[in-house]
Amino acid sequence: MRNGMHTDRERCLRAVRSKDARFDGWFFTAVSTTGIYCRPSCPVVAPKPENMTFHPSAAACQQAGFRACKRCRPDTSPGSPEWNHRADLVARAMRLVADGVVDREGVPGLAARLGYSTRQVERQLLAELGAGPLALARAQRAQTARLLIETSELPMADVAFAAGFASVRTFNDTVRDVFALSPSDLRARVPKKSGAPRPASPTAGTLHLRLPFRAPLHPDNLFGHLAATGVPGVEEWRDGAFRRTLRLPYGHGVVALTPHPDHIGCRLTLTDLRDLTVAISRCRRLLDLDADPVAVDDHLRTDPRLAPLVDKAPGRRVPRTVDEAEFAVRAVLGQQVSTAAARTHAARLVTAHGDPVDDPDGGLTHLFPTPEALAALDPATLAMPRTRRTTVTTLVRHLAEGSLHLGVESDWAEARARLLSLPGFGPWTADVIALRALGDPDAFLPTDLGVRRAARELGLPSTPAALTARAAAWRPWRAYAVQYLWATDSHPINLLPV
Known part of the structure; x- marks a missing residue:
C-alpha cells in the first residue's frame, strides 16, 4: 500500500531518481528553484534533493504556488488509485469531485452528499491532500481546459464555459497560473503534423x-x-x-x-x-x-x-x-x-x-x-x-x-x-x-x-x-x-x- 506516500521522503526520492512511471499520480514533486511541479517519471535531470518537496495532489502544488512542468505534463498523469480502493470520507469526496459535483452543486452540495458538514469535509481534504474542495475542483477545471485547448478549435470563450469557469477572465488567470502560458500560447504549442488537418471543430461536440x-x-x-x-x-x-x-x-x-x-x-x-x-x-x-x-x-x-x-x-x-x-x-x-x-x-x-x-x-x-x-x-x-x-x-x-x-x-x-x-x-x-x-x-x-x-x-x-x-x-x-x-x-x- 502506498497510502500517504508523499510523506515518505526516501521512497519519493528513489521513485524520482529512477523515473518510475508506476508512481505517477501517487504524488507530485515540487522544485523550489524552478517553481514547477512534475510527475515522478519526468524525463528531465532530477533536481537536488534539498530543492524537492513532495505533495499528494496537483492542487496542493498549485496552492503552494508551483506551476505544471511543460515537459512531463503532470496534470495528464493517471489519477491516484487511493480514491478507488478506499471507502473513507476523503476517497468518497475525491470521487465526487472527479464527477464534477463541486462545479454543479458547490461545496455545500458535496458535503450534503457525503453526510458531513462543509467544515468537516474541507478540514479532512486539506489535512490529507493539502488542498480543499474548491482548489481540487479548480485543478480539475484547468486540466479540462487544457484538453479542450489542445484537442479542439473551440473559441477560448467556449473552452472557458465548457471547462466550468465562471468567467473568461478567471479561465485566463487560472491557465496562466497553472501552466505558465496563456491559453493561446498553449494551443500554439500543439505539434502540427505535416500535411495533417487541424483538429476538427467540435460543432457537434466531438473530441478525440x-x-x-x-x-x-x-x-x-x-x-x-x-x-x-x-x-x-x-x-x-x-x-x-x-x-x-x-x-x-x-x-x-x-x-x-x-x-x-x-x-x-x-x-x-x-x-x-x-x-x-x-x-x-x-x-x-x-x-x-x-x-x-x-x-x-x-x-x-x-x-x-x-x-x-x-x-x-x-x-x-x-x-x-x-x-x-x-x-x-x-x-x-x-x-x-x-x-x-x-x-x-x-x-x-x-x-x-x-x-x-x-x-x-x-x-x-x-x-x-x-x-x-x-x-x-x-x-x-x-x-x-x-x-x-x-x-x-x-x-x-x-x-x-x-x-x-x-x-x-x-x-x-x-x-x-x-x-x-x-x-x-x-x-x-x-x-x-x-x-x-x-x-x-x-x-x-x-x-x-x-x-x-x-x-x-x-x-x-x-x-x-x-x-x-x-x-x-x-x-x-x-x-x-x-x-x-x-x-x-x-x-x-x-x-x-x-
Whole structure:
C-alpha cells in the first residue's frame, strides 16, 4: 500500500531518481528553484534533493504556488488509485469531485452528499491532500481546459464555459497560473503534423482524447466482458471499439473506447461540452484505468494457485459501469438466466422506456432508462417469474424515491447491507453490484458458478465458505482475483472481440 506516500521522503526520492512511471499520480514533486511541479517519471535531470518537496495532489502544488512542468505534463498523469480502493470520507469526496459535483452543486452540495458538514469535509481534504474542495475542483477545471485547448478549435470563450469557469477572465488567470502560458500560447504549442488537418471543430461536440493508464493493462476480459454483456441499443462493439451512450448532467453523449498498447483511445460526442470532465471520469471508472496493477498483482502472486494466472496475463482490470443505478437493474435482470437472456430483458426495457438518441456513426439508439421511468412500468410487461418482477419493481421504486442511492460516493458496506434488505437480493446480486457498480476492490463472489468452477480446477476450495476463508489472504484485492478466476473459462467475456 502506498497510502500517504508523499510523506515518505526516501521512497519519493528513489521513485524520482529512477523515473518510475508506476508512481505517477501517487504524488507530485515540487522544485523550489524552478517553481514547477512534475510527475515522478519526468524525463528531465532530477533536481537536488534539498530543492524537492513532495505533495499528494496537483492542487496542493498549485496552492503552494508551483506551476505544471511543460515537459512531463503532470496534470495528464493517471489519477491516484487511493480514491478507488478506499471507502473513507476523503476517497468518497475525491470521487465526487472527479464527477464534477463541486462545479454543479458547490461545496455545500458535496458535503450534503457525503453526510458531513462543509467544515468537516474541507478540514479532512486539506489535512490529507493539502488542498480543499474548491482548489481540487479548480485543478480539475484547468486540466479540462487544457484538453479542450489542445484537442479542439473551440473559441477560448467556449473552452472557458465548457471547462466550468465562471468567467473568461478567471479561465485566463487560472491557465496562466497553472501552466505558465496563456491559453493561446498553449494551443500554439500543439505539434502540427505535416500535411495533417487541424483538429476538427467540435460543432457537434466531438473530441478525440487519449486516456492514460498504469501499465500493464490486459484488455481481453475487460473489453470482452463489456462487449459480451452489452445491452443492444445502449452498447455495442464496432470497428475495434466499445461504444455506448452516456446519460450526463447537462445532456447526453456517445463514447467509443479503443484499446491501444499505451493508452485508451476515447472518441466522445457530447450534446453539451460542460459534460466533458464528467464523461472522462466515468469512462476511466468504467475501464478501471486508475488502478495500480503492480500492487494488485504483486499481492495476488503470493498465493501459489493464483500466481500462474497473474504471470500469464498481468494487469487485469475490473469492468465497471458509467451508471450505478443502471447496473443494479441489469444485475437483477441477470439473476439465474444466461447472458443472452439478460441482454434481451434489458433491451426490451430500453426500447420501451429509454430516451432515444441519434448515432450517425453506429447502431446506438437509446439511453438506458432512468429509475423514475422504470418505476412507472407495468410489472405484467416483464417476461420473467413473478418473484423477479417484484425484485425489479422494488429496486427501481427505492432508487426513484431516493431511499436507496447508489453512486460514486456510496459507502460500500452500507449500500451492500441496504441491497440485501430488499426482496430477491441475495449475496451474489449484492456482491456483483458492489464489485462492478460501487467499485469495491475487495468485493468477492464465492457463490458465482464461474468462480467456483475455476477454483476447483486450480485446486482451490470450491464451496463458498471454504473459498471465502482461503480468499481472506487476497484482501483487499479480491475483486481482481475474481477477474483472474473468470479468465480461466472460455466464455466470450474473456475474449477481446474482433
